Amino acid sequence: MRVVTAEEMREIDRKTIASGIPSIELMENAGRAVAKAIKSHYRPLRGKEISIFCGKGNNGGDGLVIARLLAKEKAKIKIFLLTRKKELKKDPKTNLRKALKQKIEVIETDTSQKLKKFRQEIKKSDLIVDAILGTGIKGAPKGLEAKAIKFINSLKKPMVSVDIPSGVEGSTGRVSGEAIRADLTITFGLPKIGLVVYPGAEYVGKLEVAHIGFPKRFLSDKEIKVYLVTxxxxxxxxxPRRPDTHKGTYxxxxxxxxxxxxxxxxxxxxxxxxxxxxxxxxxxxxxxxxxxxxxxxxxxxxxxxxxxxxxxxxxxxxxxxxxxxxxxxxxxxxxxxxxxxxxxxxxxxxxxxxxxxxxxxxxxxxxxxxxxxxxxxxxxxxxxxxxxxxxxxxxxxxxxxxxxxxxxxxxxxxxxxxxxxxxxxxxxxxxxxxxxxxxxxxxxxxxxxxxxxxxxxxxxxxxxxxxxxxxxxxxxxxxxxxxxxxxxxxxxxxxxxxxxxxxxxxxxxxxxxxxxxxxxxxxxxx
Structure with missing residues (x-):
């Protein structure tokens, strides 16, 4: 199985979009894959309180899709947005509108004070979904993101990470500061190097690879030369050995x-x-x-x-x-x-x-x-x-x-x-x-x-x-x-x-x- 750096995965993403598959479709597929995995591992979802922490990038956009799909399973969903709504990128903003239309509670926790305000509410969660940071992070998370990760880890709740545990470097597995300790990580397309080498591998929990629509020709590119032995x-x-062999054969x-x-x-x-x-x-x-x-x-x-x-x-x-x-x-x-x-x-x-x-x-x-x-x-x-x-x-x-x-x-x-x-x-x-x-x-x-x-x-x-x-x-x-x-x-x-x-x-x-x-x-x- 091929394993990629964050940069190689970005290039696969770019080629896929250039080939005619819209980025919003990839985001929908990614969210659907994580929602499916959560349903498989944590059923029944009806009545469960699930807190989904979303950053401002595409990882956060995946989290917004997950929220919408889990809400359809009658789970009690709260989205904690670690940014202002207006700062979201194009595709995440589209999925935010869909979540709001579905009457899902979205809480802007774009400051440390707001995060503290909702601590007691978050502590009631049966499950937490980490969609804060993606594979491209280098160095330690800072500011609000670092505080959120530290707080989330302190809760000792079941934890699912989207693509990679926030705080783990996708290309190296380095953990320079706070990082989510997940029980389950759903990654997309191919495993990232940071998920399979230490110290990053220690934060992943169970790793599952979801196929979300990347063409096989991009995933099997000969320029990708790192493999996970299976x-x-x-x-x-x-x-099987032939019956007519002898010790000299071997x-x-x-x-x-x-x-x-x-x-x-x-x-x-x-x-x-x-x-x-x-x-x-x-x-x-x-x-x-x-x-x-x-x-x-x-x-x-x-x-x-x-x-x-x-x-x-x-x-x-x-x-x-x-x-x-x-x-x-x-x-x-x-x-x-x-x-x-x-x-x-x-x-x-x-x-x-x-x-x-x-x-x-x-x-x-x-x-x-x-x-x-x-x-x-x-x-x-x-x-x-x-x-x-x-x-x-x-x-x-x-x-x-x-x-x-x-x-x-x-x-x-x-x-x-x-x-x-x-x-x-x-x-x-x-x-x-x-x-x-x-x-x-x-x-x-x-x-x-x-x-x-x-x-x-x-x-x-x-x-x-x-x-x-x-x-x-x-x-x-x-x-x-x-x-x-x-x-x-x-x-x-x-x-x-x-x-x-x-x-x-x-x-x-x-x-x-x-x-x-x-x-x-x-x-x-x-």
């Missing part, structure tokens, strides 16, 4: 991970690759874990479904530069490489990592210590690339900040731009982990993942993701597809685990345990 997307990738993943004291990370990566789906749970046919030789005996016991490759090690029992030739030789037997978790910050091991990324042309996923080894050496990412985007990096915000020489806060404030710019510059796929993980590719496509929860901020959970993405690469899937599948299914498994055990106690093995259910749920598309 269950339907992932389900379409999970095709690829061989070579994992380079682990050092003494970090065996947990290496184990979880291999389990993610071998235990996710089907016979080996992730769907990959074979997994080989390359590890420091002193860990081999331990890993052979732990990894009953995987194979191990003992490799030369340093005195600190991390991978040595002497392992390079053996790794390069073995990589010719593999279909993909997963590199990084638990490798340590050892100077010699970092040099080995950089050499491997330079020399190996396999599709690969690069995570954790392998990412840290690239700090100050990013040009290595562009070496030996057979196909741009065949390398996937999976940084959390701190790792990304180190890679680009910024602070984690700067990364978090510009997640889509940071991920997109990096992917284009270095011709890689970026999986920028965090709440609403951002996936970007060298062509400028951006995917926002809706699954996952705060309980997944736990040691080892990211290593599971690395193994999953690596396994999909080994199955010869397109790299962007592999990244989307890994992130979505991993997040869904975390959500299923949290439903059962709660977020606080969640650990990586809980996510692994729920991966089969995650796959099953997506395949059934329920």
């Amino acid at each position: 269950k339907e997307d992932i389900s379409s990738y999970l095709k 690829g061989h993943l070579f994992v380079i991970a682990g050092s003494v004291g970090m065996t947990g990370a290496a184990t979880l990566t291999s389990q993610a690759a071998s235990l996710c789906f089907g016979a080996l749970r992730s769907g990959v046919g074979l997994v080989t874990l390359g590890i420091p030789e002193s860990l081999n005996e331990i890993m052979e016991v732990k990894l009953t479904e995987g194979m191990t490759l003992p490799l030369p090690e340093t005195k600190k029992k991390t991978l040595s530069l002497k392992a390079k030739e053996e790794i390069l030789k073995f990589s010719k037997k593999a279909d993909a490489l997963a590199l990084g978790p638990g490798l340590s910050a050892n100077k010699e091991t970092k040099q080995l990592i950089r050499n491997l990324i330079k020399k190996i042309s396999l599709p690969m996923v690069i995570d954790a210590d392998a990412l840290n080894a690239l700090v100050g050496h990013l040009s290595i990412l562009q070496s030996r690339i057979q196909h741009p985007g065949s390398r996937i990096i999976t940084p959390h915000p701190g790792e990304m900040a180190r890679l680009i020489g910024k602070k984690a806060k700067e990364v978090q404030e510009n997640r889509i731009k940071v991920a997109g710019d990096f992917a284009k510059k270095y011709k890689v796929i970026v999986v920028l982990k965090g709440a609403r993980t951002v996936i970007s590719d060298p062509k400028g496509n951006i995917c926002i993942n809706p699954t996952g929860n705060p309980g997944m901020a736990s040691a080892g959970v990211g290593d599971v993701l690395t193994g999953m993405i690596g396994s999909f690469l080994a199955q010869r899937r397109e790299p962007l597809e592999a990244a989307k599948m890994g992130v979505y299914l991993h997040g869904l498994a975390g959500d299923l685990a949290a439903q059962e055990k709660g977020e606080e106690p969640l650990i990586a093995s809980d996510v692994l345990e729920k991966l089969p259910q995650s796959f099953k749920q997506v395949k059934s598309n329920k």
